[in-house]
Amino acid sequence: MEIITWTLGPMANNVYLLVNDYEKSIVVDPAWEDEFIVQESEGKHKPIGLILLTHGHFDHCLSVPYIKEKTGAEIWIHEKDEEYLQRISEKARSEFGIDIPMKDIKVEKNLTDSEIIKWGDDEIKVIHTPGHTPGGVCFLMDKILITGDTLFAGSVGRWDLTGGDGKQLFKSIKERILPLGDDIKIYPGHGPESTIGNERKHNQLLKMSEAELGLY
Ligand SMILES: [Zn+2]
Ligand SMILES: [Zn+2]
Structure with a gap:
């Protein structure tokens, strides 16, 4: 699976386009530049056939x-x-x-933990990682993990927004993400790419105790 990254909008969101031999592409977390995303995918890659969302925040x-x-x-x-x-x-x-017209917003399918999405010859595994939001997920394909706002290079997602839960967030990262292996490359919802190994070794927030993080 080839992964194309566009960093868009005032919050510098990483929008990912997943492209393989199949006739359509997948867009992950599309935001801010509607026309650009559609034109670019159709003109340079493959038309979008599926929208996958790591979580429901508007950005x-x-x-x-x-x-x-x-x-x-x-x-x-x-x-x-x-x-x-x-x-x-x-x-x-x-x-x-x-102004975002909200007509026609209908969710066709709810993602569930550990489900495998088949796309052409590739497979994407859904990993439920609640904490930033209750329904946050990461997407794993081969050695690539799209982490949304759960894990960033050198940081983690906010847990103080509505529905956030700090204890749950760190549990998700430590129990669901880090064990995937140091060689897995992470593609976060904001900021640069990293690897699980880098984050395990250098992400200071992952070394702090719950008391130091203010989680009781
Ligand atoms: Zn978010
Ligand atoms: Zn975000």
Whole structure:
């Protein structure tokens, strides 16, 4: 699976396009530049056939309605984050003054832990990693892990937003992500790529105790 990264919008969101021999591509966490995402995928890669969401925060989902309308791609998200997705329009308006038409937002499938998504000859495994949001997931393919806002290079996702849970977040990272192996490359929702090995060795937040992190 080839992975194309676009860093878009005022929050520098990493939007990933997954392309292989299959006739359609997968977009992960599409936001901010609706037309660019559709034109670029169709013009240079493969048309989008599936929208996968690591979680339901608006900065990861803003382009979902547009892409859905233009391509008919299905929307897949964990059920515990589906309600966030339904609120992106009011968030976009209140925080950024952007109008997102919300018609036609219908989730076709709820992602479940350990499920395997088959796409052409490739497989993507869903790993439920709650903590940043209750329905946050990571996507594993070969030696690549898309981590959304769960794990960043040198940091972790916020746990103080609605639905966040710090204890759960660190548990997800330590029990579900780190054991995948040091050689796994991580592609976060914001910021540069890293590896699990790098984060295990150098991510200071992962070395802190719950008391030091203020988690009681
Ligand atoms: Zn988020
Ligand atoms: Zn984010």
